[in-house]
Amino acid sequence: MSTHFKTVDVNGTAVFYREAGDRSRPTILLLHGFPTSSHMFRDLIPELAGTYHVVAPDLPGFGQTEIKPREQFAYRFDTIAGVIDRFTEIAGLKTFALYIFDYGAPIGLRIAARHPERITAIITQNGNAYLDGISAAFNPMRAYWEEPTDENRNALRTLLTPETTLFQYTHGVADPSLVSPDGWTLDDAYLARPGNDDIQLDLLLDYASNLEAYGIFQAYFRAHQPPLLAVWGRNDPFFVPAGAEAFRRDIPSADVRFFETGHFALETHASEIGATIRQFLGDHVG
Template sequence: MTNITYRTADVDGFEIFYREAGDPTKPTLLLLHGFPTSGHMFRDLIPLLADRFHLVAPDLPGFGRSALPSRDAFTYSFDQLAKVIDRFTEVIGLERFAIYIFDYGAPTGLRIAMAHPERVTAIITQNGNAYVEGLSDGWNPIERYWREPTDANRQALRKMLTEHSIRWQYEHGVADVMAISPDGIALDLHYLERPEADEVQLDLMLDYASNVALYPAFQAYFREHQPKLLAIWGKNDPFFLPPGAEAYRRDLPNADIRFLDTGHFALETHAGEIAAAIAGFLDK
């Protein structure tokens, strides 16, 4: 049996909720989730790795059970998400760690890696993009909002916050949708129903342009520091395409790149395969 603990950390007045498992004296893996979920997305992965690693899965600011301060009190940008999570690692005493980056967790984790290359021992990217080749046409409505940040373009993105859209993100590209637990979808929707949570998500969609602008800096970090990297990708992802995974080899010739026959939320269907790949990769 894996003993998972559920904790909160005071990060300079900002409350971050996190899951933790495994022996803290063993190598640490920091698990960074994406939109619209939380550390709950790692519920199947953590027990599969906790005997070999120390695992920490925080809920990003404004997500899950972490604090959701008003937009007047906190700026919801990826720079701010990274700043809080970076400080979170210091508050709970993580000195060196590998990172698992997925979706929004990718630009968050890569900002931390650029700021502290000596602290990040390895990168596992599961549909965590850092190259323009990885962006699909699914980004077109969001890119339109970047180019023209009008209220009409903002309101058009609300459909991405509906139950139909969230369920589609989970199920698209999955061979058997009966393999997708409805609980994760229901929990995501619950958190999205909190006051102002929808506006927070729309703010982050607008700020995602800052991540694309940083792609050259992320790539320069890869070339300079040559972090060990495993890209394990749901190949049917409607948002982040396989060329985004393959592009890592341009800057990291020794990157380990693998594809799974599933969609965006690959852990929902392939947690066992991903856990085995991570264990073998980190054991090297």
């Protein structure tokens, strides 16, 4: 099954995306996180595209999507969600299942809460929506949220280094030799582009708005009971297993599965996660 690489204008921003599968079949929208791009789905897309129509955009500020100067584009989660919301309309995605990971979770869930009628199901892979899931690794960010000083902002620059990217990819992985270096090397190249550091620091500051929105997301879950599958890297240092279990509070039927890996679970378990998603969507979407 071929993957096509496309770009479309969305509110004046050139949004890059990957597309595969038959458009007449149910759609899955894949939303990546920090500091990566739709490249993270390179192994998952072939697992899904034989059965489903799969679309994976690069978020503004990431990957191959146009990076506008901060003076022209507000790098906040609400703004990015608005671009991806409009992207789905331009791309003709009337209904779709959401695959949400990391930053993709608060972006996708904003769209779901605004348009519940469009969402056929949710797959969350270490995509958090509960305070239960936030680990102590967020403490430096909390300090920046509480006091957005230059000192606290600059302290977060360590999150943009190759050492931190490598940690995100390999922490909690039993055999790091299974993790291809291509992913983290590409992410580091994207992070190193001129001006990208301040874009990422703006988003780290605005991440506080996601915790404030958790109540909205949880109200959406309770009201609409979307079929939900959590496929969670158990050893994620950022979003801990309690965050996956918490979905059952608002969606009692939520299917929660843990995999013995870390944050970037697809790097080691794409085939297992793909099979789980196919079974889940086969039961709930068709």
